[in-house]
Amino acid sequence: MLNSVFVLVPITSVLALSFAYYFYKQMTKSSEGTETMQRIAQHVRKGASAYLKQQYKVVLIVFLCITAIFSYMAYGLGVQNNWVPFAFLTGGCFSALAGFFGMKAATTASARVANACRDSLNSGLRLAFRSGAVMGLVVVGLVLADISIWFTVLNHFIEDMEGGYKLMTICAIMVTFGMGASTQALFARVGGGIYTKAADVGADLVGKVEANIPEDDPRNPATIADNVGDNVGDVAGMGADLFESFAASILASALLGAAAYFDMGDVQLGAVLAPMIIAAIGTLLSIVGIFLVRTREGASQKELLRSLNIGVYFSAALIVVLSYFALKFLNLPNFVGIWGSIIAGLAAGIGIGQSTEYYTSASYKPTISIAKSSETGPATVIIAGVGTGLLSTAIPLLIVTVAIILSYCFATGFQFGADTINMGLYGIGIAAVGMLSTLGITLATDAYGPIADNAGGNAEMSNLGPEVRKRTDALDSLGNTTAATGKGFAIGSAALTALALLTSYFEEVRMMFVKVLDAPDTLINNVPAGEATFYDFVQHYEIHLMNPLVICGMFIGVMAVFMFSGMTMNAVGRAAQKMVDEVRRQFRTIAGIMEGTAEPDYARCVEISTKGAQREMMKPALMALAIPVVVGLVLGVPGISGLLIGTITSGFALAIFMANSGGAWDNAKKYIEEGNFGGKGSEAHKATVIGDTVGDPFKDTSGPSLNILIKLMVMASVVTVGLAVTYHIL
Amino acid sequence: MLNSVFVLVPITSVLALSFAYYFYKQMTKSSEGTETMQRIAQHVRKGASAYLKQQYKVVLIVFLCITAIFSYMAYGLGVQNNWVPFAFLTGGCFSALAGFFGMKAATTASARVANACRDSLNSGLRLAFRSGAVMGLVVVGLVLADISIWFTVLNHFIEDMEGGYKLMTICAIMVTFGMGASTQALFARVGGGIYTKAADVGADLVGKVEANIPEDDPRNPATIADNVGDNVGDVAGMGADLFESFAASILASALLGAAAYFDMGDVQLGAVLAPMIIAAIGTLLSIVGIFLVRTREGASQKELLRSLNIGVYFSAALIVVLSYFALKFLNLPNFVGIWGSIIAGLAAGIGIGQSTEYYTSASYKPTISIAKSSETGPATVIIAGVGTGLLSTAIPLLIVTVAIILSYCFATGFQFGADTINMGLYGIGIAAVGMLSTLGITLATDAYGPIADNAGGNAEMSNLGPEVRKRTDALDSLGNTTAATGKGFAIGSAALTALALLTSYFEEVRMMFVKVLDAPDTLINNVPAGEATFYDFVQHYEIHLMNPLVICGMFIGVMAVFMFSGMTMNAVGRAAQKMVDEVRRQFRTIAGIMEGTAEPDYARCVEISTKGAQREMMKPALMALAIPVVVGLVLGVPGISGLLIGTITSGFALAIFMANSGGAWDNAKKYIEEGNFGGKGSEAHKATVIGDTVGDPFKDTSGPSLNILIKLMVMASVVTVGLAVTYHIL
Known part of the structure; x- marks a missing residue:
């Protein structure tokens, strides 16, 4: 009977994709407005698809290489399951598809939203939001589709196993399709992040600072690239990021559930299905x-924000109620505790979002202080922003800490120790699922942001009337708020997902140990390997804090985080430099550009950003992929464990710091533009423009890229666990 | 016989202090120059001692409170050794004394160095360096004195113990006087750091940026406060920081040695004496x-740098040779391995210094790139500096990682596991001692920096001729280089010291467990508690990475690091703001100030910095002291373990990032002032001035304060271990 519940997952998947298609079709039916509006939208669409094409080419090559390596590991060395290369590929493909559809919807929508704003604010909001919902629903729909397909296929093909082993194996294989999603997300987030900020910083430095023309001015050659960048970074990048979190949290929890309720028959199946079912229910509620x-x-x-929040809170409130009955139906022995874990996760997600809003919105003290510090020049703006960003990590870190403890304790009934640890870790995984369960609608509010932003850009460039501009401005401003909280949510869920993955890492170690070394009688923590639990392996490998290999792994994990951020930060600096040179060149050589009589060469700027992003993303991407493998080969399982926890903890903090500093600088500038501390054009305003420019790579490149790094490092460790177990040097 | 070797420690202590006195006396004999020079020096001296007095008042109150708490823990609750309150007090007093003498020497020297530069460059260099050596020798001399006294006293009083227990107990008590040094260092580094940068940033913002007068111009009211700040931050703060590292590395190693060679009679004594003897030899070589x-x-x-390096490298080379014979004489069974650990530590210290130089000196690519980025304005300068700083963490973190692995492996003969872990951790401790062994001379080069800086300031303000200015500039520039490498060295040694302390934490847990719970028969990891090793306790408390309490501790550790940095950063921002207001006020209200006919009110600025530093340092200081206690009470020993390792790893990285970003901005500015990219007064120069101002609190407040946080958190955990063992909630 339980197995038949699973059918809810594919059904939900089909429903989500159908509604995405419905929203998309509805949107394309509305008018794209004047000829100028269409032309501008056309520019942006062309730029976006040129970028995607280029990126997917690179990604394809990387995927082929990695698949070859995995195939060799599976079929050559025998240190990996034979299904993994395929799981890896589908994860990547589905994520890429989601990015493609999301981008298509967003770039098709922007001019239409601007046009809808000529009618009314409500038309604009609904069109923008439902276009964002395309991305949200495609992402969750495709994740659920991938899970449905693989769970069915593996259930069918893996037959020669007894007891709980079958489900364990299925889940262990499925987790690895997260690696595909992770790799795809790496390129989407890092490449997209570099693209968008190279264009933005380049456009601002010459346009606003040197030529003194406003943002989104059609005379600025980089302005189309800037608009493309919003889609590339905040739609495709963000989507790929959360695609992975959603998939990985569900699958890691399933694996942890299979281990925690091992040999308990239907209860084990219930535990495996629970995260999938909760995700499915959350998706239905999102619709x-x-x-x-x-x-x-x-x-x-405030009212606009409430409009969005009604949808989000409705879904969140109902998931609390419905998950109770779902868990009860799935018949888990400690289902009330597990339900508590879900609520802990959901609450943590909301809490982190709130804290982000507090630290980055100009309605609160921190951002106003930054704005005030502009009275003594740009240096104090930077100092205040860095100080505030560093401080702002405290609450999210505390929230995650409390969520970890609570979700663990709820699931175990406040017991610690070897007997209950499996259950507790399952609780942590389920908390991540809870946080992400209503992703369909949260991601819709995220993707809404760049659509509204682009609609505003389109309206500005097409010289629509002030009434329309006022409406698009209102929508854009709302988008900034949701973007900030969305970032906090993305980071928080990345951290919790990565933790769940990390705990499932040891399950993989155990399975690989038994499979590869084929020594079921070797004593592991005084127990034959064949019967040892993952906990015995934790003891066996001495994954404790006095093991120098663990400590070294942690130092390297922290190193990876800082280095990766430095690389992406410098990448933006270099790429923006190229953009500045190009924009200056166009201003110098194209006559009539400043008078508006000649059109700038937008395409050239798009090309520069695209190429710059491609070139610059390779080094950090390769580093992120290589470090877990190298550490595994040198320091073995203890080194990897330290590496991952070091990356997760410090990466989480650094990501929050960067996102919040950047967000606060942005809004401090806007606060001054509203007429405070001298208003637009004052020295104070110039100082905050500098702060905002610094904040751009903070909040849109380096910060969000860390979400990916955190998850990717764990994923890469999970899929190469066979190497670390078999070939490590120390 | 072995015991008689110990006499080398007090003898060296007396020698070091005597030479410090000799250098001081020699220095006071030289002339302080013209009346103006004397007057200015007088101003700085008065300001410095006013600050110290104020700081020591606050520290006294804090010390009395903490002593009261420790006394209650020892005599009331019985969860701490009875000697600890006293050990705590002497550690604090000796560190404070060292700070006092160092400051006195530095502020007495500056005018004299300026005057000596009227003779020749060599006279100037020698006088400045030997005045810096006063600080270096007082610090190491007082540490060795404190060790000599306590080792003798405790040897005399602790008699009722058998076998290895006596030495274990003595060492465990002695480690806690590091807590006194740590608390004193907290206030010296944080308070000093805020003081110096409030004055510096305030002086620069109004002087350089608004009034367009050069640095160290006597017309700037904040200039004396700025000069005082150099002494307060870089002499007293740095000295207290390294006082603690030197003491804690020696004592933690002694404790680890006592544990590793437990019950081996004279060998155990040899292991305990080894770090002390090596420190003593290093001190003699420093002289x-x-x-x-x-x-x-x-x-x-280059030649000037070589002059300094001759002294440093001579001491380093000879310590390598002599420590071999010392260890051989002390008869440790694996003395060659331990010797290897010493070399690993020494090499790591030098390597970190070199890497710091690469990333912050204008002779290399990173800093030149930052300077070049000024062509597109201040925003790109900040982005490039942050990117470079983040990247620059990679090499030091790798070096520390390699040093940990090597020093562990050398000491154990490349064995891992329960049997050799004690030996390996001793190796890590000894590596820290090796790195710090020649502190006498490395600290002399550090303290030399602010003396040369102040001499330059004095020469500028006294209108000495261009020939003299050229000489003081040369000395000052050299000081900037040594300051940068000195910072890297201070951070690296703090990290390694903290690690040694962390490993000794578990020794303290073990002893506290047996003593406080008085249950020697309780099974700990299947062994009676009375016979259990610290390793059994690691297993018993589940200090592994799957324990949610450990993970939560780590998140909080990272949080503490980021929060602390944010607090100190904002503190500088606020205090600098007050200084800006005051300087602006003086420019406005004191007639003739800009014409040089009226003297500004220097004292008022000194007072503002002093008060600002006092007020602003309280919150971060209390947080640093409270977190380990609270985490211990809530999450117990596993939580503390995670907390400490999280703090050490992320704190190390963040400290390096901040120090190197700041150093690179500083030198990028100087590089432009040398005539590159437009030179002084150009837009590019203005952009780098902003970078430099942002860098000030990075490199001189928040960065160095993290050294303290790293060590203090461990120390505070060590001294409150009884609470965590007995009263924890989870």
């Missing part, structure tokens, strides 16, 4: 929630 | 090295 979003004409920012 | 420093007239920067 309903999307329909609830609407507003009235002349709504204030 | 000789100090005498080797001299230069010729018209020496280039």
